[in-house]
Every structure is written in C-alpha cells, then in structure tokens.
Amino acid sequence: MTALQTAVMIGMAALATQLTRWTPFLLFRRKTPSVIAYLGAVLPSAIWGMLVVYCFRNGPLVTASNGIPEILASAATIGLQAWKRNMALSIAGGTLCYMALVQIVFPISG
Amino acid sequence: MIAHSVAASAKAAFRTTLPILIGFGFCGFSYGLYMHSLGFEPIFPILMALTIFAGSLEFIMASMITGPFAPVTAFIVGLVVNARHLFYGIAMLDRYRDTGPLKPYLIYGLVDETFSILGMGQVPEGADKRWYYFFVTLFNEAYWVLATAVGAVFGEDMPFDTRGIEFVLPALFLSIFVSSWQQERQHFSSLGGLGITLGCLLAFGTAHFLLAAMLFIVFLLLVFRKKLSPLTGERA
Numbered sequence: 491m492t493a494l495q496t497a498v499m500i501g502m503a504a505l506a507t508q509l510t511r512w513t514p515f516l517l518f519r520r521k522t523p524s525v526i527a528y529l530g531a532v533l534p535s536a537i538w539g540m541l542v543v544y545c546f547r548n549g550p551l552v553t554a555s556n557g558i559p560e561i562l563a564s565a566a567t568i569g570l571q572a573w574k575r576n577m578a579l580s581i582a583g584g585t586l587c588y589m590a591l592v593q594i595v596f597p598i599s600g
Numbered sequence: 601m602i603a604h605s606v607a608a609s610a611k612a613a614f615r616t617t618l619p620i621l622i623g624f625g626f627c628g629f630s631y632g633l634y635m636h637s638l639g640f641e642p643i644f645p646i647l648m649a650l651t652i653f654a655g656s657l658e659f660i661m662a663s664m665i666t667g668p669f670a671p672v673t674a675f676i677v678g679l680v681v682n683a684r685h686l687f688y689g690i691a692m693l694d695r696y697r698d699t700g701p702l703k704p705y706l707i708y709g710l711v712d713e714t715f716s717i718l719g720m721g722q723v724p725e726g727a728d729k730r731w732y733y734f735f736v737t738l739f740n741e742a743y744w745v746l747a748t749a750v751g752a753v754f755g756e757d758m759p760f761d762t763r764g765i766e767f768v769l770p771a772l773f774l775s776i777f778v779s780s781w782q783q784e785r786q787h788f789s790s791l792g793g794l795g796i797t798l799g800c801l802l803a804f805g806t807a808h809f810l811l812a813a814m815l816f817i818v819f820l821l822l823v824f825r826k827k828l829s830p831l832t833g834e835r836a
Binding site: 498500506507526541542543588592 | 618619622644647648651652653654657661664665668669670671672674675676677678679682683684685686687688689690691692693694696703707708710712715716719720721761763764765767768769770771772773774775776777778779780781782784787789790791792793794795796797798801806809810813814817818821822825828829
C-alpha cells in the first residue's frame with residue numbers, strides 16, 4: 491500500500507469510530523425520548539458486566555497457567571472492593587497480586 | 601473563583617484517572633512497540649492514536665494496514681468493534697447535554713476508560729462538572745497518545761519487569777462492577793449484562809459476541825421496562 495492508501499484506511503476506521511460515538515448525540519439532540527432516558531439510566535450496570543466479560547474475552551492473559559492467576563487476582567480485586575470500598579486500593583491490590591503471580595508463582599520465559 | 605475550580609477539576613481528574621495512566625501507559629507503549637516492529641514510522645501509530653483513539657481497533661488496524669487496501673472493510677470492522685460506544689453515548693446523553701463548547705471534544709473522546717470513570721456518575725467534591733469531564737477525557741487521551749509515541753519512537757522493551765501490569769484495566773472494570781453492585785438496590789441489569797455477554801461469548805465466539813450481547817441486553821431491558829423504571833430514581 492502507498493502512504494496515501496494507508497492514511498485512507500486509518501481515516502475510515504477513525505470515521506467509523508466517531509460515528510459510534512456521535513450517533514446517540516445527533517439522534518437525540520433536543521429532548522431525550524423517555525425510552526432512551528430509561529435505557530441511559532439502566533444501561534451502565536449492564537455495561538460494567540459487559541466490560542468485565544469483554545476484557546477477559548481472550549481467556550487467560552498468560553495461557554500457560556490455565557487462568558489461575560486471573561481467577562486469584564480477580565478474587566483479590568473483588569474482595570478488596572467489597573471489603574474496603576476504595577477503588578484505587580482494589581485496582582492496585584489486584585494488579586500487584588496478578589504481577590506477583592505471573593512473575594513469581596507462574597513464571598514463563600519471555 | 602473560576603480558575604480555582606478549573607484547577608481543582610484538573611487535580612480531581614488526575615486522581616481518578618491514575619489507574620488509566622498505568623493501564624494506558626502500558627497498553628499504548630505496547631501498541632507503539634508493535635507498530636515499530638511492523639516497520640511503521642512513528643507518525644503512523646501516533647496519527648492512529650489521535651484519530652481512531654480506540655485501543656483494540658488500533659491493534660486490529662495495525663495488522664490490516666500491512667495487508668491489501670480495503671477501506672470499506674476498515675470502516676465495517678471499525679463499526680462492529682466499536683459499536684459498544686453507542687451505549688456510552690446513550691448513558692451520557694443527559695450529562696453531556698449542558699457542556700457547551702466542550703461537548704464535541706467530550707463526544708470525540710468517549711472511550712471505554714473515559715466512560716468507566718464518568719459513567720459512574722460521581723463528580724469529586726470541589727470539581728466543576730464540565731471541567732472535570734473535560735480533564736478526564738483529555739488526560740486519558742494524553743496518556744494513550746504519549747505512551748504510543750514513546751513505544752513507537754524508542755521501540756525497545758521496558759527496562760524493568762512489567763509482566764502482569766496489563767491486569768490494571770480488568771481490575772478497573774471489576775472494581776467498578778463491584779462498586780456499582782454495592783450502590784444499586786437490585787442487580788437485574790448488572791447480572792443481565794454479565795450473564796448475557798458471557799452467554800454470547802460462549803455461543804458466538806470472540807469475533808461476534810459483543811454485537812449480539814448488546815442487542816440482547818437492550819431487548820431484555822426493554823421487556824422489563826415497567827418493572828425496572830420505578831427503580832431507576834429521578835432519571836426515569
């Protein structure tokens with residue numbers, strides 16, 4: 491591909507992405523219809539569930555360990571959040587737990 | 601007074617986006633490195649980070665632009681991969697309504713991670729809502745673009761062992777899920793989102809599950825509207 495063709499490809503991907511972000515705002519510019527307002531209120535909870543599945547969609551991040559580090563670190567994150575209700579602490583704790591697990595307990599070369 | 605609340609908003613935004621700094625720092629760097637390894641000049645990943653500004657699509661596009669010229673495919677892949685952003689727009693419609701001249705920028709930069717911070721609904725004390733929205737969006741974009749640039753320009757691995765640091769984004773989504781769970785009176789939508797997406801992943805595989813899950817989620821929420829709308833509080 492020429493540099494111009496590459497730029498066109500990138501432009502098309504950018505255009506599609508912007509379309510997904512702008513569409514709701516362009517469609518409901520004046521007043522939000524009540525059914526859309528309802529969806530806007532109930533969707534976030536469903537989106538958090540969707541995003542949790544989405545970020546684990548490819549299975550274990552480190553395939554050699556059968557997903558054990560992911561399960562343990564997720565349990566640590568959930569447990570910390572349920573206990574202390576402090577998101578920064580839950581995120582840091584869960585991530586450090588995962589790093590320790592994949593670097594020390596289930597080390598792989600690379 | 602105004603300058604003070606702008607500064608307070610920027611400070612609050614920096615605090616709430618710290619996990620994104622770590623997550624984007626790592627992912628953006630890896631993405632820049634990946635583009636470097638494919639032989640692209642740094643300007644390409646930096647341009648992609650600025651224009652596409654959607655992590656997973658940029659990784660997909662990186663491999664697509666090493667193949668044949670296919671602009672229509674690029675467009676369709678972009679729509680399918682990022683269709684979930686429609687949900688973010690719907691959820692932010694009313695909150696972004698009175699953001700004035702900042703609004704176009706907020707819509708342009710509504711990525712997963714920005715929505716995850718702003719969609720929770722709380723604006724930190726002392727921060728101005730509009731400036732807080734702006735700085736969260738701006739900081740997240742800056743982390744992503746700068747990390748991409750560093751990876752693309754230097755093209756060498758991190759000097760210390762970062763294995764596992766990518767868990768910071770799953771950890772962010774997990775703790776948001778739990779935090780939202782603790783604040784809601786019933787868990788219909790949370791469980792529906794989790795269960796439907798998981799079911800669709802198992803049924804349709806990684807390539808197509810998200811669109812199917814979105815359709816089923818909207819369908820389910822609409823079917824149970826009468827039951828759920830009294831529980832949504834003031835915005836129903």
